[in-house]
Amino acid sequence: MAILIARISFDCEHQDQTQVFTNAKDEALTDMLTEYLRSQMGTGEDKNPAAEKNHFSVEVSLDLSEDIFQTKTDTGNKGLTCGIIAQVIDLIDSGAIKPQPLGKAKA
Numbered sequence: 001m002a003i004l005i006a007r008i009s010f011d012c013e014h015q016d017q018t019q020v021f022t023n024a025k026d027e028a029l030t031d032m033l034t035e036y037l038r039s040q041m042g043t044g045e046d047k048n049p050a051a052e053k054n055h056f057s058v059e060v061s062l063d064l065s066e067d068i069f070q071t072k073t074d075t076g077n078k079g080l081t082c083g084i085i086a087q088v089i090d091l092i093d094s095g096a097i098k099p100q101p102l103g104k105a106k107a
Contacts, residue, residue, distance in 0.1 A: 002064040004032050005102060010084045012054045018091055020099040029099055030092055033085050036060050036069050046078035058084055 006029060009019040022029050051074060058081055059072040075081045091097045 004028065004062045004064065006033060006060045006099075007102065008056075008058040008060075008084065008088055010056045010058065010088065012056070015087065015091060016096050018088060018097050020088060020092065020097060021102045022099050023102040024099075026092075026099060030089050032062050033060065033089050036062070036071075037082055037085060037089075039069055040078065040082055043078070048077050050077035050080040051075055056080075056084055060085065 004024045005022060006024065007021040011017045020029070024032055057072075057074050061070045062068070063070075071081060073081045075084065088097075092099065
């Protein structure tokens with residue numbers, strides 16, 4: 001069973017200090033995150049309040065054998081989670097941040 005993982009440490013005030021740790025190849029990472037965003041379209045509004053803080057942790061995993069996404073996050077709200085992921089995609093695509101191997105992530 002192959003599972004791709006992206007662990008994001010997102011800093012709202014200093015987005016260039018955002019960190020992404022993953023076991024995916026660079027080109028597969030943005031594809032995976034984009035597909036996650038597509039999977040969230042049409043799922044309805046999340047009326048839970050978004051957490052009010054400057055630093056967030058988001059983990060997106062994809063089970064490749066079943067094409068099932070799972071997330072762990074401290075955002076409190078799916079809309080905020082998706083916004084952070086969209087911003088991370090832009091940061092990676094622009095070269096502002098570079099994903100690191102998952103093994104370098106702090107436990």
